[in-house]
Amino acid sequence: MKNDPIRIGINPISWSNDDLPSLGGETPLSTALSEGKAIGYEGFELGNKFPKDPAALRELMAGYDLDVVSGWYSGRVAGRAATEEIVAVETHLRLLAENGCKVMVYGEVADAIQGEPHPLYKRPRFRSADAWKRYGDNLTEFAKFTLSRGVRLAYHHHMGAYVESPDDVDQLMAHTGDEVGLLFDSGHTYFGGGDPLTVLNKHIARICHVHCKDVRPGVVRMARNRHWTFLESVLNGAFTVPGDGCIDFAGIVDRLKAHGYKGWLVVEAEQDPSVAPSYEFAEKGYNTLRSLLDGVPVREVA
Template sequence: MTKPFDVKIGINPISWSNDDLPSLGGKTPLSVALAEGKAIGYQGFELGNKFPREPEALRAVLAGHGLELVSGWYSGRLARRSVEEEIEAVDTHLTLLAFNGAKVMVYGEVADSIQGTQEPLYKRPRFFHPEQWRDYADKLNAFAQHTLSRGVRVAYHHHMGAYVETPADVDRLMSLTSESVGLLFDSGHMTFAGGDAVAVLARHVGRVCHMHCKDVRPRVIRHARNRNWSFLESVINGAFTVPGDGSIDFRALIRLLYDNDYSGWLVVEAEQDPVVAPSYRYAEKGYRYLRDLVERVPLEAAREAA
């Protein structure tokens, strides 16, 4: 008997327009992204800057296209702020997510981050002392307990240009935080950071509560490192692409998730220039590739167990 695989496939609107780089699809209406995403087969969208931020209005926009709210990025600053300040800052966003049925919140640490600047990636912030890590983890634990009390789990997004970027950073954060802090595993960011995406996912799959399925172009990320590009330069030059269009072994990643009873969203998130990588074509390519794996992996596992 084939074990069910309780996942949905969603997408981030960054395939149509990039919030950090308005020149990349900035004039594309939200309605176009939603209509095309639905036509392709996606079940839901993550938030972007073009979405309404009033709970009822957001529900109406998504319902008009038969879509669900997957989650939404939150720019956290716990590296600099107190837990109390962060809880106050997140309230409106948390209410929006909870009202619209999202079970996880994408937490991105933006304090001191260079991800939205022209600084080269090697200048990213770091925690140099054990007490800095411990203090940060303690604050994150308390913050995550608060969001859980509202029915939404923190999905911590390791990210290029931020405090938690490398495999070692992720290992340390997971070792210091409680189960209340979930991990958003981003295959593209992990590979860009020099990690083996399959190996890192295997270590932390029990903490993963959200997946960003992003592929990479190895030649571009090598150039990014060797030429001291910023994160934004890397994006413009095509570091990322959709699953199945780069070098990451997504079959192995999806098999790990299946074998470990992952339940939740698989989100295609690949920031690219839509002029070079047309939005619909690449969103469809990523969807078809993931859908095929989601259907095929359980059958392969059942055959192996027979």
């Protein structure tokens, strides 16, 4: 609900995957928006099918009575100066700011292998304290700029990138200022080797955005043992929606509520819609989170 401190949104990846267009690429954006609205979601994060013009985006979303939650930005602060990144982000930042977004999802793609045919263990790493300091200083400078436009940087720790494991998240938080917010992603936390509730508790003061994805632990183990790429892991079903895996979302929601978190819970679960039908799984994710926020038993989908 619009006046609730915690609201539920969704990412269009449940319908079509930007990184793997073969997964739902034929599904029109109108299907995702109409079905998401019918299920009960209040807003969507952006994907490649959304308008890039602020006014056109505002008009589109108003037609469905949906809010723009945020949008992924592929940043390269690890490879260039903050001043260069500030120039690069201008158009996207304006799109978000003019549509009422309070956070920007920042994904570090410099040297990342999340879309490459390489096993996850070959991901990039900062291997010294000096490297972490340089990165943190650069990122903080960039985050100060986005905050000056009313949009806080929400750093997305991600498989196949510089910041993947709980130790990486610790280093990131230690080497950046408060201007850098943390996007807590339950699924990437688990896949990255951490206990989601432990990581949430440790960094809750910096968390400004939440991605809710569940995991299938057996698939995650195979992904690690068989040296799968990130996209192979997705195709094989490593991720799913809240309530369909092993993550303790009741504990996560309770902790966020107790802390006074104000913001979005975003269902974001990369899956093959031919295996995990979009509407069915989006509804399951919504019902799980709604029931936990309301403190009522989960309503089973017929």
